[in-house]
Amino acid sequence: METNPLSDRLEILSVRLLDEERPRVNELRQLAGQLGLEFGWHYLLDLTWTLRHLGPAAGKMLMDAGAGTGIIQWYLAQHGGTVYSVDRLDRSALPLRLRAHTRVRGLRAEDLLSTPAVMAHDRFATRTGAARPKRFFRNLQALVVGLWPRRGGEVILYNQDLMTLEDLDDDSLDAVVSISSLEHNTPENLEKVVSELLRVLKPGGSILATLCTAGQKDWYHEPSNGMCYSAASLKRIFQLPADLPDNFDRYNTLMDELRDCAELRDNLAAFYSRSGHNGMPWGRWEPLYQPVGVIKTKA
Secondary structure (H helix, E strand, O other): OOOOOOOOEEEEOOOOHHHHOHHHHHHHHHHHHHHOOOOOOOHHHHHHHHHHHHOOOOOOEEEEEOOOOOHHHHHHHHOOOEEEEEEOOOOOOOOHHHHHHOEEEEOOHHHOOOHHHHHHHHHHHOOOOOHHHHHHHHHHHHHHHOOOOOOOOEEEEEEOOOOOOOOOOOOOEEEEEEEOOHHHOOHHHHHHHHHHHHHHEEEEEEEEEEEEEOOOOOEEEHHHOEEEOOHHHHHHHOOOOOOOOOOHHHHHHHHHHHHOOHHHHOOOOHHHHHOOOOOOHHHOOOOOOEEEEEEEEOO
């Protein structure tokens, strides 16, 4: 499928995206509710920026890099894309509610357990007796929903480190998306990941990645186990021109707008309040870094 190549890009994401992309924000919120997923504190910015630049998914061969069970793979498949869902974590026991929503298969036999195996896995993994009926009825509901034909594309699970995508051919994908995942690699490993992602992209295909930045200096955010990168480091790692324009001169203004964003502050996911090991430790609204978007197009 032929598409116009995207221009290389580096920009800190503005909260104005929420209003500029309101229909898409509403659609993402609705889909998250259907799938029982929660958003990271800045993910609506990451998602809307990525989808705005990616364009239509229908008919495209895509990858969600560092996918976990995150929403963008299900969104892209719902809109007709074929999505390789890649993560080094084992997701072979993918919840049935997600399988019921979208056509899902494993790239290899070990990448996805059968439905009966997942039900057995859930039965033994659930230790609290009171939780078992809830899990059982959720699985039963998913099985019933799964009897109806599912429209759209497909999600292909591939439980693999992004540095070694040995089962994917050179020049095989139209685009790679990654939502606030790549910052959990060391800088050295991230360079290897970017090189591997470029290998599997078709010429003219693009990486569209969101990461974290703390301005003009690299910084490690220990609670979330993630690096916050400077503009210079992102340009080097993603093989972008050193003189590529960016908006890092507006870092302080954009940070003030982010801190004052009631929509993000007042809709903080419940999981933040349960731990200090995340991007908003113990659910306290105190942004210390900002989301940044990168587009790298393969020549």
